[in-house]
Amino acid sequence: MSVSPPRAELPTHDVENQPVPRVPRLWADDRPLREAVAAQGGDAQAVQDYAAALSGAEMAEAGRDANRNAPELRLFDRGGRRLDEVAFHPAYHRLMTAGTTHGYAARAWEEAPGGHVAHAAMVYLHSQVEPGTCCPMTMTYAAVPALAADADLAAAWTPKLTARGYDPRPVPLAEKAAATLGMAMTEKQGGSDVRANTTRAEPEGAAYRLTGHKWFCSAPMSDGFLTLAQAPGGLTCFLVPRWLEGARNAIQLMRLKDKLGNKANASAEIEYRGALAHRLGDEGQGVRTILRMVHHTRLDTAMAPAGLMRAALAEAAHWARHRTAFQRKLIDQPLMRAVLADLALETEGALALGLRVARAFDEADEPFARIAVALAKYLSNKRAPGTIYEAMEALGGIGYVEDTPLPLLYREAPLNSIWEGSGNVICLDILRTLARDPAAGAALQAELIRAKGADPALDAALAAHAARWPGLPEEAEARLYAERTATLLTAAILTEAAPAVAGAYIATRLGDRGLTAGAFAAFDAAPVLDRVLP
Numbered sequence: 001m002s003v004s005p006p007r008a009e010l011p012t013h014d015v016e017n018q019p020v021p022r023v024p025r026l027w028a029d030d031r032p033l034r035e036a037v038a039a040q041g042g043d044a045q046a047v048q049d050y051a052a053a054l055s056g057a058e059m060a061e062a063g064r065d066a067n068r069n070a071p072e073l074r075l076f077d078r079g080g081r082r083l084d085e086v087a088f089h090p091a092y093h094r095l096m097t098a099g100t101t102h103g104y105a106a107r108a109w110e111e112a113p114g115g116h117v118a119h120a121a122m123v124y125l126h127s128q129v130e131p132g133t134c135c136p137m138t139m140t141y142a143a144v145p146a147l148a149a150d151a152d153l154a155a156a157w158t159p160k161l162t163a164r165g166y167d168p169r170p171v172p173l174a175e176k177a178a179a180t181l182g183m184a185m186t187e188k189q190g191g192s193d194v195r196a197n198t199t200r201a202e203p204e205g206a207a208y209r210l211t212g213h214k215w216f217c218s219a220p221m222s223d224g225f226l227t228l229a230q231a232p233g234g235l236t237c238f239l240v241p242r243w244l245e246g247a248r249n250a251i252q253l254m255r256l257k258d259k260l261g262n263k264a265n266a267s268a269e270i271e272y273r274g275a276l277a278h279r280l281g282d283e284g285q286g287v288r289t290i291l292r293m294v295h296h297t298r299l300d301t302a303m304a305p306a307g308l309m310r311a312a313l314a315e316a317a318h319w320a321r322h323r324t325a326f327q328r329k330l331i332d333q334p335l336m337r338a339v340l341a342d343l344a345l346e347t348e349g350a351l352a353l354g355l356r357v358a359r360a361f362d363e364a365d366e367p368f369a370r371i372a373v374a375l376a377k378y379l380s381n382k383r384a385p386g387t388i389y390e391a392m393e394a395l396g397g398i399g400y401v402e403d404t405p406l407p408l409l410y411r412e413a414p415l416n417s418i419w420e421g422s423g424n425v426i427c428l429d430i431l432r433t434l435a436r437d438p439a440a441g442a443a444l445q446a447e448l449i450r451a452k453g454a455d456p457a458l459d460a461a462l463a464a465h466a467a468r469w470p471g472l473p474e475e476a477e478a479r480l481y482a483e484r485t486a487t488l489l490t491a492a493i494l495t496e497a498a499p500a501v502a503g504a505y506i507a508t509r510l511g512d513r514g515l516t517a518g519a520f521a522a523f524d525a526a527p528v529l530d531r532v533l534p
Helices: 031-039 044-054 057-068 090-101 115-129 131-147 151-161 286-322 334-362 366-400 406-412 423-436 438-449 456-468 475-497 499-509
Strands: 072-076 082-087 182-184 200-204 207-218 224-231 234-241 251-256 267-280
Touching (some): 031 475, 044 090, 057 115, 057 131, 072 251, 115 286, 115 334, 131 182, 131 286, 286 366, 334 366, 334 475, 366 475, 456 499
Parallel strands (some): 182 224
Antiparallel strands (some): 200 207, 224 234, 251 267
């Protein structure tokens, strides 16, 4: 349909040198994505189909609407009966429908080749349009392996969690065409230290009754939650259904969090008031049971920052190609080219690293997946805020205005680093994994060694890394160790998955550089920038 353009001839001036808004083409415009999906054995057609569903002005507008119209807490109906519900804008439901019907939560479990790679690519794509709605779909995806701890619960829930559909009605599982599953672990007094949880679980026949609070419960309209509580035998994992036959479970929403970003997604404080729950796994094994879910959510928290950076980079590149300053296009000015190339290398490295980790999930290479997902989560999330900020600065003042996507992306940037283990927790997990699991360390070394000989600078950096840390570092050096190890791993992966940019990544990450984007010795940015937008 042809749309009449807005008027550029105004009474006081003509509007010139203002690029028209970019219309996202999430597959056609993203050569690194196409190459990375192919390199890691993902289902390219599934990813392309989902990119098509999310592309265009209408879905971009839906993403903006879902963020501008916050979820509404509805505690009571007009007669004073408790509802404990959250109402969402129609744009939220549209985005959820797009994701679930295209298999965001399901594809990895459908036994098709490259399912986790395709899923990870979908996270990358969806994060560019509206990252808040990723949360409920990510938790639904990640809950499936945790449910394997109980055959009966898995038989009842897994078919609904992996159904290609979206059913937000507040009705019991048996009446659902499709379902979502969330997580509620954190309590006020413990935070990441879930062993300090005080929520009680009292046996009642084959089930339990839970009493206590949860400080963070994202997506509180999910059909159920995996949660931790103190049973007679110790900290235990439970599945708490949201809706019961003929009743609502005793889960009370206390308030919604007023968050920095992630506005479309509701995050709540909740209380269990004798809520019915089903034990998942043995009593006392709660952490071990729920870690299967955490392991998979960490994959998504490693992929989401790559998508956020890509969206910011695409906006900056589009602006630079159509904006003139001092009689030259911004994209033709050497310093701007250096900055944009730096942002492109960061984005492409995060994408390549994340999809390589997803391939390890597909191949059931658990030792490598365990260590690499933590490294990817740490590095990509620490790099995302600065990358997005630099893209914002490339646009200048308009990049700081809500008319562009940059403020939304910037507010979202810290979240995935905090969720499922903040930076210190992840770094300590990396040291713990390498200390306790020799197979994880061997798998990491094998991945690094495979890249030897591809680039002399990489070889030198690998040798220096091994010389500095012949064993594990002291705890106080955990961040430096994690950052350098993850950067080396990204460089090694790029030598195979994206050789066109590997040399530039190695030179600008492992060589002499400053602290800010573009602060390195001049190099030919053309091969890097040519991959950003066609």
